[in-house]
Amino acid sequence: xxxxxxEELMKWEKMQGTALSGEEKILVxxxxxxxxxxxxxxxxxxDWECINETTIFYRNxxxxxxxxxxxxxxxxxxxxxxxxxxxxEGGTKDIALSVVRGINSTIFAYGQTSSGKTYTMNGITExxxxxxxxxxxxxxxxxxxxxxSAMEIYNEVVRDLLxxxxxPLRMLDDPENGTIIEKLTEETLLDWDHLKELLSICExxxxxxxxxxxxxxxxxxxxxxxxxxxxxxxxxxxxxKTTLAASVNFVDLAGSERASQALSVGQRLKEGCHINRSxxxxxxxxxxxxxxxxxxxxxxxxxxxxxxxxxxxxxxRTAIVCTLSPVQSHTEQSxxxxxxxxxxxxxxTNAQANVVMSDxxxxxxxxxxxxxxxxxxxxxITACDHVxxxxxxxxxxxxxxxxxxxxxxxxxxxxxxxxxxxQMFGNDKISSQRGASSxxxxxxxGNMFGDECSVSDSIAKAESYNRDSESDxxxxxxxxxxxxxxxxxxxxxxxxxxxxxxxxxxxxxxKEVQCIEVDEPGGNRTFESFSLSNxxxxxxxxxxxxxxxxxHRELSPLSHGQASSTRNCFPHGPxxxxxxxxQKTTDSLARFHPLDSSPxxxxxxxxxxxxxxLTRSRSSRENLMIGSFSPESGxxxxxxxxxxxxxxxxxxxxxxxxxxxxxxxxxxxxxxxRPKLSRNNxxxxxxSAFMDExxxxxxxxxxxxxxxxxxxxxxxxxxxxxxxxxxxxxxxxSMSINIIDRSNHLEKLVxxxxxxxIRCILISVLGSRFWEVEKEYKKxxxxxxxxxxxxxxxxxx
Ligand SMILES: Nc1ncnc2c1ncn2[C@@H]1O[C@H](COP(=O)(O)OP(=O)(O)OP(=O)(O)O)[C@@H](O)[C@H]1O
Numbered sequence: 001x002x003x004x005x006x007e008e009l010m011k012w013e014k015m016q017g018t019a020l021s022g023e024e025k026i027l028v029x030x031x032x033x034x035x036x037x038x039x040x041x042x043x044x045x046x047d048w049e050c051i052n053e054t055t056i057f058y059r060n061x062x063x064x065x066x067x068x069x070x071x072x073x074x075x076x077x078x079x080x081x082x083x084x085x086x087x088x089e090g091g092t093k094d095i096a097l098s099v100v101r102g103i104n105s106t107i108f109a110y111g112q113t114s115s116g117k118t119y120t121m122n123g124i125t126e127x128x129x130x131x132x133x134x135x136x137x138x139x140x141x142x143x144x145x146x147x148x149s150a151m152e153i154y155n156e157v158v159r160d161l162l163x164x165x166x167x168p169l170r171m172l173d174d175p176e177n178g179t180i181i182e183k184l185t186e187e188t189l190l191d192w193d194h195l196k197e198l199l200s201i202c203e204x205x206x207x208x209x210x211x212x213x214x215x216x217x218x219x220x221x222x223x224x225x226x227x228x229x230x231x232x233x234x235x236x237x238x239x240x241k242t243t244l245a246a247s248v249n250f251v252d253l254a255g256s257e258r259a260s261q262a263l264s265v266g267q268r269l270k271e272g273c274h275i276n277r278s279x280x281x282x283x284x285x286x287x288x289x290x291x292x293x294x295x296x297x298x299x300x301x302x303x304x305x306x307x308x309x310x311x312x313x314x315x316x317r318t319a320i321v322c323t324l325s326p327v328q329s330h331t332e333q334s335x336x337x338x339x340x341x342x343x344x345x346x347x348x349t350n351a352q353a354n355v356v357m358s359d360x361x362x363x364x365x366x367x368x369x370x371x372x373x374x375x376x377x378x379x380x381i382t383a384c385d386h387v388x389x390x391x392x393x394x395x396x397x398x399x400x401x402x403x404x405x406x407x408x409x410x411x412x413x414x415x416x417x418x419x420x421x422x423q424m425f426g427n428d429k430i431s432s433q434r435g436a437s438s439x440x441x442x443x444x445x446g447n448m449f450g451d452e453c454s455v456s457d458s459i460a461k462a463e464s465y466n467r468d469s470e471s472d473x474x475x476x477x478x479x480x481x482x483x484x485x486x487x488x489x490x491x492x493x494x495x496x497x498x499x500x501x502x503x504x505x506x507x508x509x510x511k512e513v514q515c516i517e518v519d520e521p522g523g524n525r526t527f528e529s530f531s532l533s534n535x536x537x538x539x540x541x542x543x544x545x546x547x548x549x550x551x552h553r554e555l556s557p558l559s560h561g562q563a564s565s566t567r568n569c570f571p572h573g574p575x576x577x578x579x580x581x582x583q584k585t586t587d588s589l590a591r592f593h594p595l596d597s598s599p600x601x602x603x604x605x606x607x608x609x610x611x612x613x614l615t616r617s618r619s620s621r622e623n624l625m626i627g628s629f630s631p632e633s634g635x636x637x638x639x640x641x642x643x644x645x646x647x648x649x650x651x652x653x654x655x656x657x658x659x660x661x662x663x664x665x666x667x668x669x670x671x672x673x674r675p676k677l678s679r680n681n682x683x684x685x686x687x688s689a690f691m692d693e694x695x696x697x698x699x700x701x702x703x704x705x706x707x708x709x710x711x712x713x714x715x716x717x718x719x720x721x722x723x724x725x726x727x728x729x730x731x732x733x734s735m736s737i738n739i740i741d742r743s744n745h746l747e748k749l750v751x752x753x754x755x756x757x758i759r760c761i762l763i764s765v766l767g768s769r770f771w772e773v774e775k776e777y778k779k780x781x782x783x784x785x786x787x788x789x790x791x792x793x794x795x796x797x
Contacts, residue, residue, distance in 0.1 A: 027075050027091050027319040028345040030056055030338070033116040034080030035326055046326035050079045056324075056338070058331075062687065074345060080326060084123030087321060095319040099228050100135050100144075102353040104242030106251060106311030110282075110340060111323030111334040113255030114214035120321050121252040125199070125224060128248065132228065133192050146189040147227040150183060150202040153303050154220035155274045160185050161202040161222070171306060178314070179306050186227070199224070209268055213257065219271040221278065221304050224250040230355070243356040249311060253279065253304075256333065263498040278302040283340050288347035289313045317351045320344050429652060476770045 023698045032048055051057045058070045058076045076090045088096075095105045107124055109117035136144045150161035151169065158169040162185040170182040189195050207219040254275040281302035288297045289312060299305045299312070310316045322341040357365060505625040 023348050023350045024317065026344050026347045026349060027095060027317075028093055028341050029076045029078065029087060029319065029321045030072070030074050030324060030341060031082070031116065031120060031321055032056065032080050032324045032326055034121075039327055044327050044329075046080070047328050047331055048324060048326050050077045054076065055787035058335075068335065072342065074322075074341055085127065086118055087120060088124050088127040092124055092319045092321065093127070093131065096124070096248050097131055097135065097244045098317050098351070099226070099248040100132060100139075100230065102230075102246045102355060103351045104246045104310060104354065106249040106308065106316050106318045106353075107321070108251030108253060108308070108311070108318075108320045109323055110248070110253055110279075110344075111255060111337050112259040112325060112330060113211065113217055115255060115323035115325040115330075115337070117255060117321075117323050118216075118218055118252050120323055121250055124321070125250040128250070129192065129195055129226065129523050130225070139230075142230045143233050146195075147182075147186045147229075147230040148189050148195060148198055149184050149186045149225045149227075150198070150205075150223070151184060151225075151307075152206055152222045153307070153412040154207045155271060156278065156303055158303055158307075159205075159220075162187060164205075171303065178310055181307070189226075207271075209271070211257070214255075217257075218252060218254050219268070220276070221254050221275075222252045223307060224252075226250075226342065242361055245354050245356050249308075251308065251311075253282075256336070258333070278304045281305050282308075283343070285312055286340060286347060287343045289348075290343040299760055311349070313347055313349055314348055315352050315354075316767060318347075318349050337564070339365060350651040356751045382743055386775040549790075 032046075032050060035044060035046060047059050049057050049059055051071070053076060055071050055073045057072075062071070078087050078090065096107055098105050107121070107128075109121045111117050132146070148162075152159050152161055158171060158181055159166055160169055160183070162179075169184060172180050172182050174180045187194075189198075202222065202224065206222055208216050209216045209219050225247050227245065227247040229243050229245040231241060235241040238478060254271075256276055256279050257272050280299065282305055284301070285297055285305050288295070297313070299309045305312065311318045320341065322337050322344075324337060607748055628768050
């Protein structure tokens with residue numbers, strides 16, 4: 001019998017209206033047995049409940065928290081009050097009856113002892129056979145031949161249940177039909193009554209015994225096999241006759257049992273061991289098959305799995321009915337059954353219709369098949385395939401075009417962004433160059449522009465410069481923590497990139513110069529702060545109040561990222577208005593010529609320069625910077641040091657009162673004799689005459705003596721020049737010191753060399769003299785020896 005499709009099969013398929021072959025998962029049903037009378041009498045309760053058609057739920061009456069699953073889902077679950085007919089109709093019928101269509105099928109029951117396997121399988125077998133006979137009646141156009149065989153595996157021995165001879169049967173491996181049982185009785189059924197008779201013989205022959213858990217416990221695995229061969233009556237006696245042949249196996253497994261629970265001893269215990277061992281092998285096979293047939297599947301480890309091999313992942317349709325005992329004391333066994341069922345539902349079988357052909361029919365069929373394949377080879381791709389291929393290609397082209405469009409869009413967007421950024425950066429660079437150039441003599445501007453070309457270079461140079469200048473008392477870049485005379489802390493923030501350069505959204509941008517640190521005579525340093533912010537028109541707003549006292553929180557709104565609050569930095573009243581006007585004028589000037597700009601512009605220039613560098617090289621987060629200006633490179637450099645107000649407040653050298661409140665701006669003194677910025681009494685700190693003017697102006701609010709911005713500009717310009725001169729002077733000094741040092745070193749070297757040379761000469765002169773003396777000495781010695789020998793010869797003669 002082979003799984004060959006032929007005319008007969010095709011006809012049969014049409015007749016049935018369904019496909020007869022294919023892969024499918026094993027059907028897994030779970031049946032819960034009702035509590036027996038005995039169990040009810042013992043006041044046992046059921047912990048299991050079928051909550052719907054597919055899920056069985058474990059109700060934990062002990063409220064255990066074992067972490068094990070409580071709900072299990074299968075193809076179908078049946079409550080205790082469900083009849084066997086319902087179980088049969090609920091899936092097993094379809095599988096069992098595929099045998100009449102030439103497909104092997106297997107129904108087996110699995111579960112612990114006394115869970116209702118035999119009860120279920122007896123019913124299913126009866127219903128199936130009844131339905132088969134019913135089917136035969138309905139399909140009189142076909143002739144059916146039914147054969148019945150029965151065997152049991154008892155203590156790993158195969159026995160024929162239809163024979164009184166209890167001699168163990170041998171198992172043989174047939175290359176075509178798999179495992180066959182030698183000499184197994186196969187009865188051809190005459191009718192339904194004949195089958196009933198045979199079934200009763202099997203029941204009588206089967207090994208059963210009484211255990212504590214089951215009065216009539218099956219002690220063996222029973223396999224009832226019904227083979228059906230059918231062929232169309234019209235072809236009978238003809239050459240092209242084909243036959244469908246398949247078997248349905250009804251397998252009633254022996255139940256797993258615990259010796260402690262079944263109280264089995266002696267023979268029962270031995271039976272139990274064999275049962276458990278073979279069930280263990282079955283479980284292992286199922287688990288392996290459920291994981292996807294990787295590697296070797298150990299079918300041959302037990303006779304049960306050898307016989308059931310086609311049903312487990314082979315050429316068969318399979319249904320497993322897992323039976324459960326509801327009793328609490330069997331919960332663990334029930335869980336094991338459900339675990340087995342869970343693995344089994346992952347196992348796939350591949351059932352094929354089994355068609356038996358006569359030799360002539362087989363030859364004819366093979367010839368036809370050959371002709372078909374040859375024609376396929378000659379015309380590998382039909383016109384229909386071409387059209388399909390073209391359509392597929394078109395779809396691919398369309399998809400790729402769409403992708404290209406999308407990518408082009410993204411590229412254009414990215415390009416425009418890059419251009420915008422470049423434009424903004426260019427503007428920024430110009431602004432920063434202007435800012436820097438305002439601090440430089442014209443002659444040095446060229447250098448600066450050259451340096452500006454590379455941002456990283458500029459930063460590197462600026463950083464190195466700042467490193468060098470940290471110890472320099474005249475540098476601008478003295479950190480607040482150092483003991484320099486003062487340090488400038490620049491804080492800036494840009495909520496929109498380069499807004500101040502483009503003039504757009506300038507109110508989102510604000511810069512602040514804060515915390516000018518001054519060494520007090522007593523060694524204490526103080527911090528003062530003022531902020532310079534841009535208003536909506538790009539105008540800078542200066543912070544001092546009319547009374548000269550500035551609240552730092554008002555002056556540094558940018559620390560909170562709120563540009564709008566910087567507008568409040570102006571003192572209220574007429575003074576504030578005047579300042580505002582003055583500032584406008586200054587800013588407009590500063591925009592055209594940074595060198596002639598106001599101090600605010602100067603600061604802005606510094607900040608702007610810093611901003612360009614840092615916005616590109618670092619994130620736009622709020623920074624508190626220490627600025628340093630390099631006259632050589634024209635770079636204003638800043639370093640992140642003490643960024644938060646919190647840290648400033650905690651700075652030991654900054655008295656509370658002076659840091660945040662009661663700001664005073666005494667006038668600065670700057671002149672040729674003082675190379676660095678200084679102030680008269682340095683009570684608190686500030687750096688500009690402008691502030692002083694403001695201070696004086698605050699004494700007479702509303703007065704016409706508004707602080708002169710020009711004065712401040714001039715002052716700062718002078719400061720910058722002075723600082724620059726000072727830098728040059730210092731550098732020249734340090735260079736000359738260097739040269740002197742180096743010439744000293746050279747002199748020392750020459751002296752040492754001379755000394756060594758003289759010693760060498762002396763050594764060589766003395767050496768040659770030594771050799772001469774030694775020679776003379778040797779000569780004298782030889783002469784004296786000769787004389788001695790001569791005198792001795794003379795004496796002897
Ligand atoms: N669904 C059911 N409804 C009513 N009674 C049932 C049901 N299932 C089983 N029983 C009864 O429970 C008892 C044990 O059933 P059965 O012998 O079928 O169990 P088993 O699983 O085959 O046990 P073993 O593995 O020991 O052979 C029997 O008396 C049977 O009549």
